[in-house]
Amino acid sequence: MIRFFAELIKSLGMCQEDCISCGGKISSWQQGFVCENCINSLKPHHPAEYKRLDYVKSYRVFGLYEGTLKDVILSIKFNANIPLAHWLGKVIAPYLWEYIDSTKPDIITTPAINLRRYWSRGFNHAEEILKGAEVPYISVFKRVGFQAPSAGLKKEERLKVVQTHLLKDEAIDLLENKKVLIFDDVLTTGATITRLAELSLMVGALEVHAFFVAKAL
Numbered sequence: 001m002i003r004f005f006a007e008l009i010k011s012l013g014m015c016q017e018d019c020i021s022c023g024g025k026i027s028s029w030q031q032g033f034v035c036e037n038c039i040n041s042l043k044p045h046h047p048a049e050y051k052r053l054d055y056v057k058s059y060r061v062f063g064l065y066e067g068t069l070k071d072v073i074l075s076i077k078f079n080a081n082i083p084l085a086h087w088l089g090k091v092i093a094p095y096l097w098e099y100i101d102s103t104k105p106d107i108i109t110t111p112a113i114n115l116r117r118y119w120s121r122g123f124n125h126a127e128e129i130l131k132g133a134e135v136p137y138i139s140v141f142k143r144v145g146f147q148a149p150s151a152g153l154k155k156e157e158r159l160k161v162v163q164t165h166l167l168k169d170e171a172i173d174l175l176e177n178k179k180v181l182i183f184d185d186v187l188t189t190g191a192t193i194t195r196l197a198e199l200s201l202m203v204g205a206l207e208v209h210a211f212f213v214a215k216a217l
């Protein structure tokens with residue numbers, strides 16, 4: 001019976017004994033899911049290839065979407081692991097702040113996640129990572145419609161998903177003559193960031209920069 005409850009708690013994601021990345025034991029329950037060694041192994045890695053992103057003046061990537069960094073991002077999203085999001089924020093903070101100091105944005109923001117996922121998760125993972133990095137942000141984007149997660153969608157379907165990103169009404173005045181930095185977890189096709197940058201420029205933003213925790217391979 002005790003074992004049953006232990007398994008139940010584990011399956012609910014309330015506690016986990018083994019590191020999801022290396023399988024080692026986790027000493028402190030608060031960090032959850034990823035051990036200290038693995039988290040401390042995360043170092044900025046400058047991907048050699050930066051592809052062009054339309055409407056984005058410049059961007060930076062902390063690392064590649066693989067290994068521990070991928071495990072951490074997946075755990076944040078699918079285990080609703082907020083402490084881990086804050087920890088990841090602390091890890092990337094020096095690198096993110098260096099970029100903020102060089103681009104000097106007036107506004108730092110994140111893509112909106114769709115409401116259905118916000119309700120099921122109860123948080124915006126990118127915002128939680130920013131909290132961990134102690135970076136102030138404001139929310140200027142919103143999502144409309146009801147759609148499946150974009151992974152595994154065909155190109156036309158992805159395009160439809162991208163169209164669900166919109167500006168909040170009150171953000172329109174806010175963005176005028178502002179330098180904007182958009183922070184997101186993973187850079188995949190670049191369709192979302194291009195859409196958000198275009199929306200920002202359309203209402204008068206001066207320039208848009210972006211920072212991603214990881215770049216998909």
Ligand SMILES: [Zn+2]
Nearest residue numbers: 019022035038
């Ligand atoms: Zn580990």
